[in-house]
Amino acid sequence: MARARGVSAVSLGTALLLALTATHAVAAPRTERVSTAADGTQGDGASSAAVTTPDGRFVAFRSSATNLVPEGITHPGTYAYVRDLRTGHLTKIEAALSTPRLSADGRWATYIDWGTRKINVFLTDLTTGTRTRVGGDSQDSAASPEISANGRYIAYQWSGHPQFPTRIDLHDRVTGTTETVSEGPADSTRDMANPSLSGDGRLVAYQDDGTGDVWVADRTTKTRTEADDGTPSTVVQLSVNGRVLVMDSADGSYTRDLRTGKVRHFPGAEIRAVSPDGRRLLLQDGQSNLWLLHGGHRVLVGHGSAADGSVSSGGRSVFYSTQDTDVVHGDTNGVYDVFQWRSR
Numbered sequence: 381m382a383r384a385r386g387v388s389a390v391s392l393g394t395a396l397l398l399a400l401t402a403t404h405a406v407a408a409p410r411t412e413r414v415s416t417a418a419d420g421t422q423g424d425g426a427s428s429a430a431v432t433t434p435d436g437r438f439v440a441f442r443s444s445a446t447n448l449v450p451e452g453i454t455h456p457g458t459y460a461y462v463r464d465l466r467t468g469h470l471t472k473i474e475a476a477l478s479t480p481r482l483s484a485d486g487r488w489a490t491y492i493d494w495g496t497r498k499i500n501v502f503l504t505d506l507t508t509g510t511r512t513r514v515g516g517d518s519q520d521s522a523a524s525p526e527i528s529a530n531g532r533y534i535a536y537q538w539s540g541h542p543q544f545p546t547r548i549d550l551h552d553r554v555t556g557t558t559e560t561v562s563e564g565p566a567d568s569t570r571d572m573a574n575p576s577l578s579g580d581g582r583l584v585a586y587q588d589d590g591t592g593d594v595w596v597a598d599r600t601t602k603t604r605t606e607a608d609d610g611t612p613s614t615v616v617q618l619s620v621n622g623r624v625l626v627m628d629s630a631d632g633s634y635t636r637d638l639r640t641g642k643v644r645h646f647p648g649a650e651i652r653a654v655s656p657d658g659r660r661l662l663l664q665d666g667q668s669n670l671w672l673l674h675g676g677h678r679v680l681v682g683h684g685s686a687a688d689g690s691v692s693s694g695g696r697s698v699f700y701s702t703q704d705t706d707v708v709h710g711d712t713n714g715v716y717d718v719f720q721w722r723s724r
Contacts, residue, residue, distance in 0.1 A: 408724075411682065413708050414439055414699070415461075415718035417448050418468050426715040427461075429479040429687050430699035434529065434579070434620055434656040436692030438486035439463050439699055441718045442479050448472070460491060462506060465720070471506055479687065480504075483531030484579070488553075490514065490525040490534050501525045501536045503553065515551040515558040522549075526577040529620060533581030535561070537573055546571035548586045550599070561597040562586055563604055574615045576688075578622030579656070583638075585618040585625050594627055596638060607636050609643050617654050617688035624658030626651045626688075635661070652686040653698075660695035662686055670700055672723075681721045682707065696723050 415427030423445030430441040444458045449472045453459060460476035463469070464486065473480060473489060477499070480489035489504045498521035501514040514534050515522065525536040532553050538560075539546040548562035561584045562572035570590030577584055584597045585607065592612025597604045607625050616626035616633065625636050633651035636643050637658075646663065652670070653662040661673040662681070670681040672695050684702025691698050698721045705711045707719055 409679070409681075410722045411707055412720050412722070413711065413717050414463055414465065414720050415441055415443055415445070415448070415701075418470055421447060422711065422713045423448055423715070423717065424713060426703075427718045428685070428701040428716050430701060430718045431479055431481060431687055431689035432692050432697060432699050433482050433484050433486055434693045435484070436697035436720075437464065437466055438482055439465060439718070439720065440480040440482055440489065441699075441701075443718075460489075462486065462489060473504060475502075475511070478525075481525060481527045481689065483527055484529040485531070488527060488531030490527045490536075492523055492525065499523055501534065503527075503534060515549055524574055526575055528577055528581035529579035530581075533577065535575040535577045535581075535584050537575065539571075546573060546589075548572050548575045548584060548597075550577075550581070550584060559599075561599060562595070563597075576615050576618040576625075578618055579620035580622070583618060583622040585615050587613065587615050594625070596625065605638075607638065609634060609636070609645075616651060619654045619658035620656035621658055624654055626654050626661070633663075653688045653691045655691045655695050656693045660691060662691050662698060670698070672698060679723070682719065684716075684719075694723075697721065 415423050424447050425444035427441050427443035430439050432439045440462045442458050446453050460473040460480050462471045475493045476491040478492045480491040487507055492499050493502050501522040503514050504511045521539045523537045525534050527534050535550045537546050538549045547560050549558050550561050551558045572586050573589050575586045582600050587594045594608040594613045595604050596607050611629045613627040613629045618625050623639055632647040632649050634645040650664045651661050652664050663671045669683050672679045672681050681698045684700045686700040701716045701718050703716045
């Protein structure tokens with residue numbers, strides 16, 4: 381299949397570093413710590429890897445703190461939490477080995493955990509607490525789940541090694557059916573990995589770990605389109621509206637507009653996340669500073685790390701983690717915390 385055209389480059393050399401430090405007039409942002417107990421007590425353990433819903437109301441993260449919820453923890457380790465930022469309520473998902481991916485309304489959470497013998501994908505209804513295993517046989521392994529905005533579709537990696545290479549499957553929660561969306565020779569040891577899902581569940585981006593190709597499967601047209609720039613690449617995130625795909629390569633991050641085919645390169649930098657509308661990018665520079673990019677404007681968010689899925693609609697909220705103690709008053713726990721940066 382022919383590669384998409386329309387490649388352009390954006391230099392992040394000296395000129396960009398100077399631009400990043402330039403003052404840009406915007407409404408004064410606010411930053412608040414969100415990895416706390418309901419009464420504001422700071423965690424006694426590190427928290428990180430935060431993701432949010434498109435509207436920024438719900439945030440999920442991982443934490444080794446023992447004091448975030450009244451019931452505490454049953455054994456030492458790292459747990460998953462989901463906070464409703466409107467009510468302040470914090471829900472612990474004890475049996476979760478990854479940060480939950482959330483439906484747009486914050487009801488459905490998908491993550492990995494131990495199954496009968498191997499790691500499996502699970503789905504929890506946070507309104508009822510009901511937990512179900514997603515797709516496949518419990519003797520197989522599954523990982524890297526992503527969920528559609530309405531909570532109906534869950535894309536994930538399925539692995540039947542050593543007999544079969546890893547593939548990308550998609551489970552329909554409503555019908556209970558599962559389909560394979562990736563393509564690869566059955567007799568190959570090449571693995572398909574790292575799915576990212578559009579909000580309506582129509583598009584699934586994934587990578588071929590053997591060739592470094594990145595593909596976008598359209599479940600409506602039953603077609604697959606190569607989206608990389610011709611270099612071995614990995615998937616970072618597909619925007620919720622399905623228009624912009626962020627990828628990494630040896631030369632840095634880049635994006636492809638799936639509607640126009642235009643590619644933008646960011647040499648030497650890493651794009652951590654893309655906003656749901658695809659118009660804003662969260663970029664991390666070599667000093668671990670996080671910048672929100674929109675058109676020609678760049679706004680400093682903070683210093684630390686961020687996960688894909690950490691930017692809300694319009695870039696109004698960005699969630700990141702840092703162990704810096706000067707972000708908010710009273711940060712004395714000396715560990716990584718999760719913060720919400722709000723543009724206004």
